[in-house]
Amino acid sequence: MRDVPDAEETFEERAYSWLASGAAETVAEGLIFRKQIIVDPKDVIDDTRRQIWSFFQRNPDHEFTSPPGAYCAVVMRNVVNEVLRGFKETPLEQQPNELDLTNDFVAPSDLGGGFTDQLRSAIETAGHPDWVTAAALNFVTLSAYPGCDVSDAPASKAGATPNQARLWPSLWFAGRRDGLFPGPDGGGAAQRKRLSRTGAAVQGLVDEAAQMVGAGAS
């Protein structure tokens, strides 16, 4: 870890530098020992890096008050503390209120079958819950083959973006059905928020996979 930060480096760069240092590994080992779990400290650091990257993407203008090492250590502590809970809790303030689906996803069929397969493999191995993976695979299929019969699934209202139109049947055929989709009256605020939150998880996985294989939203 550097004692004097380079004035040119951003907070984000300094955070990644700290995570690459021996200090990060020492902190990770200490946390793992305390919980008496057998995990590779490098996996803890990788997960921490992913969470920090995700936070920076969502909050590019956030003003940090603590040094990068201290911030990373807190995130790392939360990563280790959560592992024995069996799920990752997303704090309410980190959940989107409205899902931005205005950018259309590049239809993978336009880029050839090889790309589609890479995208599907990235989705399968990204380590997300079963239903998120299922819905993301549906989303890719419906992007590539808009003519698939999804007439049984609820449809978003007229004027929806192509992504919105794909997302509803993607979730429906992944088994996320009960009470998720608003009726003709538009549903309540809680229901819309729940749909938005659920859709964001799927869209997030598709975007993550697209970045892994070198493509993204147009």
Place this chain on the structure above:
Amino acid sequence: MSAPIYRESLVVHIDDAGERELVSFNAGPAGVAQVDLGNGVIVQVDFAEPSRLASIRIEPNARASTVEDLIGPERADAVLSMVPRADGRPRRMVGEDGPERERARRAGPSSLPRGTYESMRFGRVAVLQSMVDDPWAPDLVRATAALEVAVETAGDLGDRDSIAQLGGSAIERAAELLDGADADLSGWATAHPDVARDLHELCDNRAFTHPLIARAADVLASTAPPDHGDIAAARSSPSVVEMPGSHVDLKPSGRMVVRSADLSGDQWVRVVRKDSLVLLALAPMMVTASGVMAEVIVPPDLTLADMEVDITAAPLPVPASSLARVTRAVQLGRDAVALHVVGQWQRSRTRWVECARAWRELGDTTRAQIAARYADGEYEPQRGATLAERVRQTQRGG
């Protein structure tokens, strides 16, 4: 002043920022249930045996009274004024269980002390709160758990301010979640009248004055009783139970319907491309009026000869990251506990066996052995079912 909830010996870790972590037991194979008391204090208990404290995390700005509620004023004062050792090693704080724990440690894990009445009550709150916090659990399950948190914390545990506050926020959370689950509450109640009746009783509590909870109670009360004859006929329909194995039907528009005779629930259809083994689609097997089936979307330019269709309880590969594999092992243990407490013992046993295997593959022989003992019936989860778990069971298809 109420009695402290935890009186056991603790190991105190203090980090550079002044945060304290009081560690009691290592969590077992089903991991922990966590409750955030909101004043800079987070408690984790064993998920399968929630009277057992795993750890208490105390942030530097934590409210002292919350720590006192948990471990009593004298020990709270000692912990909060404790300075870290120069060599960074943790400090030990002996509790009332000193000799008992030492005897138990020598005799093996099955004879470890089970905790006090207060720790059992608080452990149940932690289990319920962990269900409320699980972002991927169905809203109705989370809402039910939140209502149960409110009820549990209104009793003698609620003499402690920090726990009473937890109950207040649980009511707000329950109302919000019930609002999200409201659309299909009536249909669910018709299909599951026994559990719905208990949920109605819970919602009808006079202490819950929130209009959204009252509305849910009204919906549950007004739901017509089901026609038992029709349901029984649907369940024993020859087209469901007499179907051997599974049946796959692929339509030209990319729709595949997979039917199975397996009514156990928690099964997924996995469709891969035969030549490359790339995963094309996943879909859950769902219990419907016409049997157990999954509806799948696949690329319409493929034929059945191009694809392999499999029905499995584990649709995704074991993750490469050791962290994700620990999470998966914990999920199997949590599932095993949830199945056990609702009386699904055979399915619970299967999950414990899978859980033991997952821990063994991680090299954690201690947790693997404990999970195996749960599978053999030598150990049993030390708690009863919550209503939230019974609601969850109605949504699993089991």
